[in-house]
Amino acid sequence: MMPDLGKYENIVISAYAGALFLLCVLIAVTLWQGRRVKAQLNAIEARRDD
Amino acid sequence: MRALLIRDLRLAMRAGGGFGLGLAFFLIVVVLVPFAVGPDTSALAVIAPGILWLGALLSCLLSLDRILALDWEDGSLDLLATSPLPLEAVMGVKAVVHWLTTGVPLVLAAPVLGILLNLPSQGIIWIMLSLGLGTPALSIIGVFGAALTVGFKRGGLLLSLLVMPLYVPTLIFGAEVARRGSQGMAVETPFVMLAGITAGSLALMPIACAAVVRVNLR
């Protein structure tokens, strides 16, 4: 399953982990902000329609 | 235009802080360096041109937020913007005043401080030349930064953050001229590049400065 990474195993794994972690943080923050703003907008529009 | 130049110069003189402060800051930076890196004169001689350039750049940076802040506070910036003089010219004059009150004293102080750092004697002429050629670019780029942040509540730190990356090319070429000059190497290429940056910024940056000030005055 796991390819043999030789003596550089830690290096490669940490590079992938770090980069993917940063990407995940970016995507999570983006989605979280988007959801929050969408909900907020819906609330205001609903209030306006009343 | 000349009236504006004289007015600004007089204001800068009277406020006192302006150029004394920049010069004192330059002195302190240079004096602190040997405490930090040790008194080894041969090591100091190697880093002297870079330290002098960095010190000059930092003391330029320190005096930037005063360029437009006072005029903004008492409303004379609005008057200048509506005056028959084009705003680009006003910005140019501001840069000239900043250079005369900050850049020129720095250039004149550099040789003295160079001696403190054990700068080789052939390097003194080059540090003066490169600072003399480079500080106008620092001034006009600084005016752009000041124009971007004019009227902000806490613009000082943001101003430094915005201006620093813009200073990179000037610093590299300026320090390179001084470094090569002090080691007796050929200086033509960085010298020409430094002159090019200064000429280009002086020609184009006033337009950007004026555009930014118009936005901020809206």
Added chain:
Amino acid sequence: MLEQKQKESTKKPMSIWEYANPTKFLRLSARLLPVLWICAATFIVGGLIWGFFFTPDDYRQGSTVKIIYLHVPSALMAINAWFMMLVSSLVWVVRRHHVSALAAKAAAPVGLVMTLIALLTGAIWGQPMWGTWWAWDPRLTSFLVLFLFYVGYIALWQAVDDSDAAADLTSILCLVGSVFAVLSRYAVNFWNQGLHQGASLSLDKEKNVADVFAYPLYMCMAGFILLFLALVFYRTGTEIRLRRIAALIARERRVI
């Protein structure tokens, strides 16, 4: 003149600039986004798995060659994100198209993270290969400068309250910054020659990458481009909604 007319028109809540184009944009992005997300995920996951599990080790670099699948695409996007911001800033300055300014704002943090990933993976790769985390190599240094530009740009957006003024100021900063970023690139190139000549720190792997490594790399690059597009579309939508919230709240206040 024209600028003033449009500024007035933005004040009217139902004007074309405030709603029609953003709504059209939102409808378009609602249709595009699912496709973009899925394609981006497929390409990135596929490319990374291909690269990580099914490529041989390089004879010189060992298994560290696998870092290329993250490093090169993120570096590519770090530069192209700034380029995209430059183009949309120009569109904003010339056409006063609000979505364009918001897209530039939305792209900046993405570009910042891409720069960070490129720097991080580069440093981790450099440690065993060059024996150092960091060298003042021209490419590394210019990425550091690019990073500073991103930070300044984002900080300026945060600092200005009035959104139109913020868009104007950041656009001009982006234009001026681009010129100086290119200048820095050349300056740094020049400056480094004086320091260590002939050091073989060239990252220009494109030329000597073998096909085994190239295909998964192209896949990752496509994936990163798609991911960037998806993120920018989504974030621009968020910015548009934020602006609409601000407009609605302002209107409610006026009514009361």
